[in-house]
Amino acid sequence: MKDSARWDERYQTATASAEPARILLENSHLLPQQGRVLDLACGLGTNSLFLAEQGLHVSAWDFSSVAIGKLGAVAETCGLFVTAEVRDVVAQPPEPQSFDAIVVIRFLERSLIPHLIAALSPGGVIFYQTFVLEALDKTIGPKDPLFRLAQNELLELFSPLNLLFYREDGRVGDISRGVRNEAMLVARKSPDADSG
Secondary structure, three states: OOOHHHHHHHHHHOOOOOOOOHHHHHHHHHOOOOOEEEEEOOOOOHHHHHHHHOOOEEEEEEOOHHHHHHHHHHHHHHOOOEEEEEOOOOOOOOOOOOEEEEEEEOOOOHHHHHHHHHHEEEEEEEEEEEEEOOOOOOOOOOOOHHHOEOOOHHHHHOOOOEEEEEEOOOOOOOOOOOOOOEEEEEEEOOOOOOOO
């Protein structure tokens, strides 16, 4: 796998976040009560563990075998069931209508978006949070602007879905507060959608 060694090296010494992504913490009430959830590009799996604690059936996919190994060990220690898999999500996107919710945090591959929309079951929900071009602190996140969102781009990418929540503060108002480096979206596929 291309670049997998670089990610393995990064995760070798990395520690998991203390708490799940803000989009999940602030919008956990929008998660399904039950069902299958995909944590795509899961890294060390803090979000996967949080989702499993909610009683959801979690699939966690990442490019790095080191990250997946660490996640599997923590899930086992905590008594949580997470199906963790090393997977190139661009080469092997999820199947249509295979998940009731999908979580994507700090990962951007625009060509994958139509596959993610198709992968939601009717009524399924996506939680997406990643870096923006108009960030106040560009030392956080990718240096390549290709992997950062343009203003309101996340809204456009997921326009086929019904918007439930969106936040992108940019540089407006009191810049010492708010969400300044990322955009966050929760959107839902129509319950009467066809196969995608």
